[in-house]
Structure formats: C-alpha cells, structure tokens
Amino acid sequence: MEAPPVALVFIGFMGAGKTSAARAAAASFQSRAVDADHEIERRAGITIEEYFERHGEPAFRELEEQVVARLLEHPPAPAISLGGGAILSPRVRRLLRRHTVVLLDVDVDTAWRRCGNRRRPLARDRDAFVALHAARAPLYESVADAVLIDSDREHVRQAVPALRALPDGVKLLWAVSASGSYPVHVGEGLLESGFWPVSGRRFVITDETVGDLYRVRDAAAELRIPAGEEHKTLASAERLLRGLAAGGMDRDDHVVALGGGVVGDLGGFCAALYQRGVRVVQVPTTLVAQVDSAYGGKTGVDLPEGKNYAGAYHQPSAVLVDPSALATLPQAELAAGWAEVIKTALIAGGALWERVRAGAALDRELVLACARTKLGVVAGDERDAGRRQILNLGHTVGHAIETATGYRRYRHGEAVGLGLLAALTLSGQAQLRAEVAGLLAARGLPVTLDGGVDAEAVLAAVQRDKKRRGGRVGFVLVEAPGDVRAGRPVPEGEVRAAVAELRTG
Numbered sequence: 298m299e300a301p302p303v304a305l306v307f308i309g310f311m312g313a314g315k316t317s318a319a320r321a322a323a324a325s326f327q328s329r330a331v332d333a334d335h336e337i338e339r340r341a342g343i344t345i346e347e348y349f350e351r352h353g354e355p356a357f358r359e360l361e362e363q364v365v366a367r368l369l370e371h372p373p374a375p376a377i378s379l380g381g382g383a384i385l386s387p388r389v390r391r392l393l394r395r396h397t398v399v400l401l402d403v404d405v406d407t408a409w410r411r412c413g414n415r416r417r418p419l420a421r422d423r424d425a426f427v428a429l430h431a432a433r434a435p436l437y438e439s440v441a442d443a444v445l446i447d448s449d450r451e452h453v454r455q456a457v458p459a460l461r462a463l464p465d466g467v468k469l470l471w472a473v474s475a476s477g478s479y480p481v482h483v484g485e486g487l488l489e490s491g492f493w494p495v496s497g498r499r500f501v502i503t504d505e506t507v508g509d510l511y512r513v514r515d516a517a518a519e520l521r522i523p524a525g526e527e528h529k530t531l532a533s534a535e536r537l538l539r540g541l542a543a544g545g546m547d548r549d550d551h552v553v554a555l556g557g558g559v560v561g562d563l564g565g566f567c568a569a570l571y572q573r574g575v576r577v578v579q580v581p582t583t584l585v586a587q588v589d590s591a592y593g594g595k596t597g598v599d600l601p602e603g604k605n606y607a608g609a610y611h612q613p614s615a616v617l618v619d620p621s622a623l624a625t626l627p628q629a630e631l632a633a634g635w636a637e638v639i640k641t642a643l644i645a646g647g648a649l650w651e652r653v654r655a656g657a658a659l660d661r662e663l664v665l666a667c668a669r670t671k672l673g674v675v676a677g678d679e680r681d682a683g684r685r686q687i688l689n690l691g692h693t694v695g696h697a698i699e700t701a702t703g704y705r706r707y708r709h710g711e712a713v714g715l716g717l718l719a720a721l722t723l724s725g726q727a728q729l730r731a732e733v734a735g736l737l738a739a740r741g742l743p744v745t746l747d748g749g750v751d752a753e754a755v756l757a758a759v760q761r762d763k764k765r766r767g768g769r770v771g772f773v774l775v776e777a778p779g780d781v782r783a784g785r786p787v788p789e790g791e792v793r794a795a796v797a798e799l800r801t802g
Contacts, residue, residue: 302372302375303372303396303397304372304374304375304376304377305319305322305376305377305396305397305399305457305461306369306377306378306379306393306396306397306398307319307322307376307377307379307399307401308379308381308383308384308393308398308399308401308437308441309381309400309402309403309437310381310403310405310408310429310430310433310437311381311408311411311412311417311419311420312409312410312412313381313402313403313408313448314403314448315332315378315401315448316330316332316334316378317448317450318378318401318445318448318450318453319331319332319378320376320450321450321451321453321454322375322376322453322454322457322460323375323376324454325454325457326376326457328374328375328376329374330374330375330376330377330378331368331372331373331374331376331377331378332378333361333364333368333377333379333380333383334378334380336364336368337360337361337364337380340360340364341360345357345380345418346416346417346418349418350418354418358382358385358386361380361383361386362383362386362388362389365380365386365389366388366389366392369389369392369393369395369396370392372396377396381419381433382419382433384433384437384440385436390440393440397443397460397461397463398440398442398443399441399442399443399444399445399460400437400438400441400443400444400445401445401448402444402445402446402669403448405426405427405430405431408426409423409426409427412426413426431648435648438662441468442463442468443460443463443468443470443471444468444469444470444471444665444669445471446470446471446472446473446669446672446673446676447471447473447676449473452471452473452478455471456471456478459471459480459494463482464482464484464490466484466485466486467482467483467484467487467492468482468483468484469481470483470665470668470672472592472612472616472672472676473672473676474593474594474612474676474679475679475680476594476610476612479613479614479615479616480494480615480616481592481615481616481618481668482615482616482617483618483620483661483664483665483668484618484619484620484661485620485621485661486619486621487617487619488511488580488622491514492617493515494578494615494617495551495576495614495615497549497550497551497576498546498549498550498551499513499515499516499517499550499551499578500516500517500518500519500520500544500546500550500551500552500553501513501516501518501519501520501552501555502520502521502522502537502552502554502555502556502560502564502567503519503520503522503554503555503556503560504521504522504523504525504528504557505522505523505524506524507555507556507557507560508521508555510582510625511555511582511622513553513555513580516553517546517550518540518541518544518546520536520537520540520541520544522536522537522560522563524559525704526559526599526699526704526708526709527703527704527705528559529559529562529563529597529598529599529704530599531598531600533563533598534563534566534567534598537563537564537567538567538570538571541567541571542571546571547572548572548575550575551575551577552564552565552567552568552576552577552578553577553578553580554577554578556580556581556582556583556586557581557582557585557586557590557630558581558583558585558586558589558590558709561579561581561591561596562590562595562597562598562605562608563596563598564577564579564596565594565595565596565611566596566598566607566608566609566611568596569596569609569610569611570609574611576613576614577613577614578613578614578615578617579591579592579613579615579616579617580617581616581618582622582623582625583623583626583630583634584623584626584630584631584634584635584637584638584659584710585633587618587620587623587634587664587667587668588634588637588638588641588663588667588668588671589637589640589641589667589671589688590637591616591618592613592616592668592672592675593612593672593675593679593685593688594610594611594612594613594675594679595608595610596608596609596610596611597609599700599704602761603700603758603763604700604704604763605696605763606763610679610680612679618664618668620659620660620661623659628741629708629741630708632710632740632741632742633708633709633710633711633714633742634710635714635736635742636691636710636711636713636714636742637667637710637713638663639714639717639733639736639737640690640691640713640717641667641670641671642654642667642778643690643717643733643775643779643781644670644674644687644688644690644781645666645670645778645779646777646779646780647778647779649667649670650778652666653736654732654736656739671688674687674688681764683783684783686764686771686783686784687773687781687782687783689764689773689783690717690720690773690775690781691713691714691716691717691719691720691773692716692773693716693759693762693764693772693773694715694716694719694792694795694796695709695712695713695714695715695716695717696712696716696758696762697716697755697756697759697762698712698715698716698746698750698755698758699712700761701750701751701755701758706747706750707743711743714737714742714743714744715743715744715746715799717733717737718730718733718734718737718744718798719792719795719796719798719799720772720773720774720775720795721733721775722794722795722798723772723774723787723791723792723795724774724775724776726775729777729778734802745800745801745802746796746799746800748800752793752796752797755796756789756792759792759796769786770787771783771784771786772784772785772786772787772792773785774787
C-alpha cells in the first residue's frame with residue numbers, strides 16, 4: 298500500500314495565526330489549506346462556540362479528535378491547521394508523527410490581544426487564559442518538528458522549502474529579522490550527516506583546534522586561524538579575506554564559519570566584507586556559540602581599544618547546530634558557555650529560568666530554548682536600536698574585563714559571568730546575585746575577580762563601551778528574571794563599587 302502523503306501541520310495556541318500560516322504554505326504548493334476548526338463546524342452544523350455551550354468541552358474534544366484524526370490519516374491538502382487544543386489527544390499526537398509539525402510561537406500578551414473578549418470559549422478570562430498558555434507550551438514543543446516565531450505570510454512562504462526538506466530527527470527554528478530570514482537546524486549528528494542547507498561552494502573558516510576535529514564535506518577550501526580571542530583581529534581578517542580571494546571564491550559561493558564565538562564573529566565579518574557581502578553558514582561548535590553568538594548577525598573583530606570595536610550586521614543564510622559537538626569541548630570551555638545560558642535564562646524568565654536554576658542538563662532542548670529566546674528578541678530589533686540591547690546583560694563589565702586583561706586571562710564566558718554578578722549588584726538584586734553566583738560556581742566558573750587584574754583598567758574600559766550614547770554608558774539591569782531593562786544610567790561610584798565587590802565575592 299502506498300504511504301499517505303506528508304503534510305505541513307500547523308499547531309499552536311489560540312491567536313498564533315495557524316489558519317493564515319497554513320494558507321500561505323499551501324499557496325506555495327499552488328494548493329489550498331484545510332482548517333480543522335472549519336471542518337469541525339461543517340460536520341457539527343453549528344459553530345464551535347455553540348457546540349461548547351450545548352455539549353461541553355469533553356464532547357467537543359471527542360468530536361475534534363475524530364475530525365482531526367481523519368485529516369491526518371488521509372491528508373486532503375498539503376497544509377493543515379489544527380485548533381489549539383487538538384494536540385491534547387494522544388491519538389492525534391501519534392498521528393502527527395507521520396507529518397511535519399510546525400509550531401507557531403506566540404507570546405501570551407499577543408495571543409490575548411488577538412483573542413480576548415471574542416467569541417472563543419476559552420478566551421474569556423485573562424488569568425485562566427494565561428494559565429492555559431503556560432500549561433500547553435511544553436506539549437506543543439514536544440510534538441513540534443519546527444518552530445516559527447513569526448506567522449507573517451511572507452515568512453511562512455520563505456520557510457516552506459526548509460520545512461519540506463527537514464531531515465528526520467532534526468528540529469528547525471525559523472529566524473526572522475529586518476534584513477533577512479534563515480533556518481536554524483538543530484540535531485545530533487548533523488556535522489556527520491551530509492545534510493547541507495544552501496547551494497554553492499563551501500569555503501570553510503575555522504581554527505586550528507576545531508579544524509583537527511571536524512570536516513565540512515565537499516569544502517572548496519579550508520582556512521584556519523590560531524585558536525583564541527587574541528586572534529580575532531583585523532590582521533586575521535585580512536589574511537582570511539586574501540585566502541578567500543586566492544581560492545577563487547565568488548558571489549555564488551558561501552563562507553562556512555566552523556567553530557566557536559571567535560570563528561563565528563570573524564567568519565561572519567569576512568563574509569560581510571568579501572566582495573561587499575557573500576553568504577555565510579554558521580556552524581557553532583561551542584556552548585557559547587550554540588546558545589548565543591551564532592544567531593542574530595552580529596560580526597566583528599577586536600581592537601586594542603575594545604572588544605568588537607569593528608564589525609557589521611550580516612545575517613547568516615543558515616545555522617547548523619550539532620549538540621554532539623559539545624562532547625569534544627574541554628571542561629573549562631564547556632563551563633564558560635553556561636554563563637551565556639544563565640544570562641539568557643535571566644532574560645527569558647519563566648520556564649527557562651526555572652529549568653536553569655534547578656540545575657538543567659545540557660541537551661538539545663536547552664540549546665533550542667536559548668536560541669528561541671535570542672531569536673525572539675532579535676526579530677523585533679535587528680540593529681540594537683532598542684530591546685536587543687538587553688542581550689548585553691553582563692557584557693558591559695564582562696567585555697571590559699576581557700579588554701583590560703588583553704583577552705588572555707579569562708575566557709569570554711568567564712568574563713560574562715563576572716559581568717553578570719556586577720550587573721546584579723548594580724540592579725540592587727543581592728539575593729538573586731547570590732543565587733547566580735551559586736549557579737556559576739556549580740559549573741566551575743569564577744565568581745571573584747583575580748587580584749592581579751587592574752580594577753582601574755576595567756573601569757576605564759567600561760567607559761569606552763561601544764554601546765555608549767552621548768558619552769554615557771547605559772547598563773542592562775535586572776528587575777526580576779524575565780524583566781530586564783537596557784540603557785540604564787548608573788553613577789560612576791556604583792560601578793566602581795560593583796567592580797570592587799567582584800574582588801571579594
């Protein structure tokens with residue numbers, strides 16, 4: 298017997314935009330979409346609201362399961378949208394395994410704005426609505442093969458080719474920004490699988506450590522730099538750019554940045570400059586890069602005057618994340634990545650913060666959650682004009698520590714961890730600071746500043762922070778996990794005291 302066709306099945310909470318997303322996807326197939334709620338109403342002969350009122354929710358769920366199961370067993374269209382509660386059925390969840398399940402991510406405030414005070418039986422009470430949103434989120438994520446953080450019809454259409462080509466066992470996040478959208482593929486064994494998301498010849502930029510561990514198949518050339526932040530310089534960029542030119546790279550080709558944050562920043566920077574901009578695929582191999590730096594399009598190199606003082610915004614064409622690569626990291630490098638995980642959890646709050654503070658295990662789902670948090674912020678502010686600045690939490694003092702020590706005393710994550718503690722001191726969050734210090738220490742990260750570090754040099758580097766405006770440095774401060782605010786002025790004396798506290802813990 299011929300296997301039934303595979304459909305793109307859109308799921309998500311009320312107000313996520315599932316119906317319009319399915320229509321946009323179906324249009325790319327030159328076909329129509331099927332909406333499960335419309336099919337339920339057609340079969341019942343009355344609206345869903347009326348069915349709820351006459352028969353109650355249990356009877357509706359039984360009818361919904363029957364209708365949805367039939368759609369999934371014999372898909373009548375290439376794109377199907379389900380009601381928000383359809384995945385409560387174990388039978389439906391089993392049938393979804395045959396298909397590519399696309400979760401449309403929607404925050405609770407947006408969902409309520411779209412649904413509240415309307416003719417939806419489960420959208421009449423705000424508190425109950427919020428609780429339902431939180432309760433269903435883990436279930437949606439458990440069945441989703443892909444997550445779209447924006448249901449805009451054009452973004453959905455752009456994502457369809459990647460959704461159709463999604464390898465088994467790989468999860469996809471669709472990143473959006475003002476200058477471009479791109480897929481983020483996350484899966485164990487991706488580096489060895491042979492899967493590649495874009496066409497054209499591959500010019501690999503990596504470092505001497507990672508280059509000995511991993512290979513990109515069918516690479517046209519591989520260019521290496523020595524490992525370490527001290528090599529993220531204009532001189533290194535010039536050598537790499539000349540290497541690309543010597544290798545005959547043209548505008549149909551792309552750079553592959555294979556490595557950690559240094560390689561990602563430098564490879565992206567070279568891609569932004571070479572022939573005024575070529576594509577780049579980020580392949581992060583460190584925890585710092587997999588949870589943070591590989592996304593969002595920030596590229597750059599360091600100058601003696603400060604970290605990332607020369608750079609460009611250049612969004613990747615794709616990101617390939619293989620969590621199994623983390624097994625090859627030295628323990629100190631793996632530990633350094635936890636500072637970015639903790640930072641991201643403080644920004645996200647909610648379930649991610651609770652997971653991290655409880656001693657989260659490092660797995661694919663944690664990497665995905667951190668990536669989703671960053672991509673959600675970047676989607677609305679690609680170029681640091683506003684909200685994206687919250688991603689700088691811990692980095693103002695952290696970058697200053699790196700600069701003052703010549704990028705040799707502390708790994709990036711170690712410096713960011715110290716910067717987080719300083720930021721929490723400046724936020725007046727003594728109890729939270731103590732908790733974060735415990736989380737950092739539990740991962741083997743330093744929680745005090747080495748006595749040999751020149752505190753005055755750190756303070757001077759803070760005042761040269763590249764994000765200063767009008768000669769003033771704005772700090773990212775924490776009101777509470779999930780409530781982080783940027784651009785806050787802080788008196789110099791308080792900054793001095795926060796840096797001094799790092800010496801004593």
